[in-house]
Amino acid sequence: MSIRNTVLSAAALLALAACSQETEERAEAAAEGAVRDTAANAEVIGEEIEEGAIDATREISEGAGELSERLEAGDNEEPGPAPITGDDLSREE
Secondary structure, three states, rough: OHHHHHHHHHHHHHHHHHHHHHHEEEEEHHHHHHHHHHHHHHHHHHHHHHHHHHHHHHHHHHHHHHHHHHHHHHOOOOOOOOOOOOEEOOOOO
Protein backbone atom coordinates (compact mmCIF):
# COMPACT_ATOMS: atom_id res chain seq x y z
CA MET A 1 0.00 0.00 0.00
CA SER A 2 1.44 3.34 -0.98
CA ILE A 3 1.70 6.34 1.28
CA ARG A 4 -0.86 8.10 -0.87
CA ASN A 5 -3.36 5.27 -0.41
CA THR A 6 -2.68 5.19 3.33
CA VAL A 7 -3.25 8.94 3.63
CA LEU A 8 -6.46 8.69 1.58
CA SER A 9 -7.64 5.77 3.70
CA ALA A 10 -6.88 7.67 6.90
CA ALA A 11 -8.68 10.76 5.58
CA ALA A 12 -11.67 8.64 4.62
CA LEU A 13 -11.75 7.07 8.08
CA LEU A 14 -11.57 10.47 9.77
CA ALA A 15 -14.36 11.80 7.55
CA LEU A 16 -16.45 8.71 8.31
CA ALA A 17 -15.78 9.08 12.06
CA ALA A 18 -16.72 12.76 11.92
CA CYS A 19 -19.85 11.89 10.00
CA SER A 20 -20.71 9.17 12.52
CA GLN A 21 -20.12 11.57 15.41
CA GLU A 22 -22.33 14.21 13.78
CA THR A 23 -25.00 11.61 13.04
CA GLU A 24 -24.85 10.40 16.64
CA GLU A 25 -25.17 13.96 17.96
CA ARG A 26 -28.13 14.65 15.68
CA ALA A 27 -29.81 11.41 16.75
CA GLU A 28 -29.25 12.27 20.39
CA ALA A 29 -30.67 15.76 19.90
CA ALA A 30 -33.67 14.32 18.08
CA ALA A 31 -34.27 11.81 20.89
CA GLU A 32 -34.02 14.54 23.53
CA GLY A 33 -36.47 16.67 21.54
CA ALA A 34 -38.86 13.74 21.28
CA VAL A 35 -38.69 13.22 25.05
CA ARG A 36 -39.43 16.92 25.68
CA ASP A 37 -42.33 16.84 23.20
CA THR A 38 -43.74 13.69 24.77
CA ALA A 39 -43.55 15.20 28.25
CA ALA A 40 -45.25 18.39 27.08
CA ASN A 41 -47.97 16.43 25.30
CA ALA A 42 -48.53 14.26 28.37
CA GLU A 43 -48.95 17.38 30.48
CA VAL A 44 -51.52 18.83 28.05
CA ILE A 45 -53.40 15.52 27.92
CA GLY A 46 -53.39 15.35 31.73
CA GLU A 47 -54.87 18.84 31.93
CA GLU A 48 -57.56 17.93 29.38
CA ILE A 49 -58.46 14.78 31.34
CA GLU A 50 -58.64 16.79 34.56
CA GLU A 51 -60.93 19.38 32.96
CA GLY A 52 -63.12 16.61 31.57
CA ALA A 53 -63.36 14.98 34.99
CA ILE A 54 -64.35 18.30 36.57
CA ASP A 55 -67.05 18.84 33.92
CA ALA A 56 -68.34 15.28 34.34
CA THR A 57 -68.48 15.64 38.11
CA ARG A 58 -70.39 18.90 37.76
CA GLU A 59 -72.89 17.29 35.37
CA ILE A 60 -73.36 14.29 37.66
CA SER A 61 -73.93 16.57 40.63
CA GLU A 62 -76.50 18.64 38.75
CA GLY A 63 -78.25 15.51 37.50
CA ALA A 64 -78.36 14.04 40.99
CA GLY A 65 -79.85 17.28 42.34
CA GLU A 66 -82.54 17.28 39.65
CA LEU A 67 -83.33 13.62 40.32
CA SER A 68 -83.57 14.31 44.05
CA GLU A 69 -85.99 17.19 43.42
CA ARG A 70 -88.15 15.03 41.14
CA LEU A 71 -88.21 12.19 43.65
CA GLU A 72 -89.14 14.53 46.49
CA ALA A 73 -91.86 16.15 44.38
CA GLY A 74 -93.36 12.76 43.55
CA ASP A 75 -93.13 11.52 47.15
CA ASN A 76 -96.40 13.13 48.27
CA GLU A 77 -98.55 10.13 47.48
CA GLU A 78 -99.65 7.66 50.11
CA PRO A 79 -98.85 4.07 49.32
CA GLY A 80 -101.85 2.09 48.18
CA PRO A 81 -102.47 -1.48 47.27
CA ALA A 82 -99.72 -3.31 45.41
CA PRO A 83 -100.58 -3.44 41.71
CA ILE A 84 -100.14 -7.20 41.34
CA THR A 85 -101.00 -8.72 44.73
CA GLY A 86 -103.42 -6.05 45.95
CA ASP A 87 -101.73 -6.03 49.37
CA ASP A 88 -102.12 -2.78 51.29
CA LEU A 89 -98.58 -1.41 51.43
CA SER A 90 -99.44 1.39 53.85
CA ARG A 91 -100.46 -1.02 56.59
CA GLU A 92 -97.78 -2.01 59.09
CA GLU A 93 -97.68 -5.62 60.09
